[in-house]
Amino acid sequence: SALPVIAFGEQLSKDTDGTLTTVETLASTAICGIIHSVLGGQPLLIVGVAEPTIIMYTYLYNFAKNQPNLGERLFLAWAGWVCIWTAVMLFLMAMFNAAAALNRFTRFAGELFGMLITILFMQEAIKGMLSEFSVPEGKDQSLPIYQFQWVYINGLLGIIFSMGLLYTALKSRSARSSLYGAGWLRNVIADYGVPLMVILWTALSYSLPTKIPSGVPRRLFTPLPWEPKSLQHWTVAKELFSVPLAYILLAIVPAMMVAGLYFFDHSVASQMAQQKEFNLKNPSAYHYDILVLSFSV
Template structure:
């Protein structure tokens, strides 16, 4: 109740904290040199691949009303806005599985109503986004984000586990679907014959497991026993994007006898093509939605606003965990306010909104973290002990591990892997 009596208090406090470090963030980022490219490429692919997968799922569940083009466009627009204006720029935004699920329900509801149908689905979803944006703005104004201090670490980890399970579920469903004939496709085509469907499914298993296994292995290249220091560091920094490019190139290395469409590829039309240009003018059809359904859009908006508020705040909290030892203050209230405006923009453009996502946000912070180590040598007679000591009191466990590493015979600055 005290927070509601002081509207805008949290937003003003967050804005002042962000203003104090805004210039330094840009200067530090621009002066970091080529080192910034490694986490940039890593997070780019770690964010783009799920968005592409969810876009394909949206296209399948909404009969093509939304597709990968819209999810990528939403992620790009919201990501740029948040990186420039956001209070917590480490937060990664994207179209996540909960958004896909909610939009699927919205589509199924509108498809079953003659007054809406598939034609006015995006217009009605736009009204849902308008109500959602209004609720998010009110939550920010009345300092609802103070409740994030009540969320323990286990709450964030459990929510992250839920998102991970949804990721795995969609991955398994996607691989299984490669063995089947897509909806509205003719089974008489050569590429949909049993032998080619079977080959396509096996290739999807090989490529998906290959990308996963090699990407995870490359991230641990610094601990390898072979190769030079420079080579191991290069593979650890750029291994994930390189593996994605490598396996993508392998997917094109098929014999001439294989029919076109094996392996299957995601259809991504250009933003200005006829099948996608409608989304940019969906605001014109929002006036055609019956008044009853405009007010009815408030019901799903309440659920989406609560989901976005929780998801966005927890992702921001996980991106600034104590062990990261960040100096800049948090800005939960201001970010929820900005999320409301971004949701409004996406709704008016006919795009699914983007919000803070797990696990990409803490992955982003971890990929940018640098453990500054200091070698301390203490000579006391014949006793000599060396330890890597990371800067910051929050890294006590890593300090203990460093002592063990040194006693096992290694005293170099490469003992710590991100």
């Protein structure tokens, strides 16, 4: 699950002007994943960043940066209060057995939610490819790599690498039924084909002619975790009480939406994992998993 987390981190970095990056998404996913795999009732569930979460954080950032008493400086602290209220609400949901409402949802509702997530993935992929044909915001357009011909080539390379990765990844998934190669090799390709294709196409992106300027194609920017700009993100707890009381209480409103999103997303994923065709031996643990999720938030 590291690949979508890295992609979400890049999107979050663009939407929050670098306030949150891949460093934070990877760290949070790793911590929450370890907690749930050790303590969760259904440890195979993937806990991490999803597209609805990115959309919510983007709205929070756009709201906070336009508030004179918050701004970009206190955005993370205010988002911390949103997470605190979200954790409290999820804890209360677990205590009062709110997951019992899942009995009213059919499998069709769960599949619809899964389709929504898929559409959001596709939407962001298309937006990402189109953005490769334009100059990033805040960049000096007089630089050579932002001249029309290089921006156009950057966009074409983005489409070639994206579609090539998609095609080869899909083909590798069906390698198990192929007539070529040894059985163990086909199984390895089918199981690990997607990350292998990511490595392959990344290597191909470095094999371009030397006449192409550095920066074409564009690459993922990730700040080092020990840089001063990144270190301040690990000390947000010290600024929690710098947020005005009115905004602390106002954080309850987005927290209600985030709690509802997390509750529905996690519970529906648990329900979908409990289908009869999977032949799971352990019973469901909906209420307990929501409790663990509340401590992870």
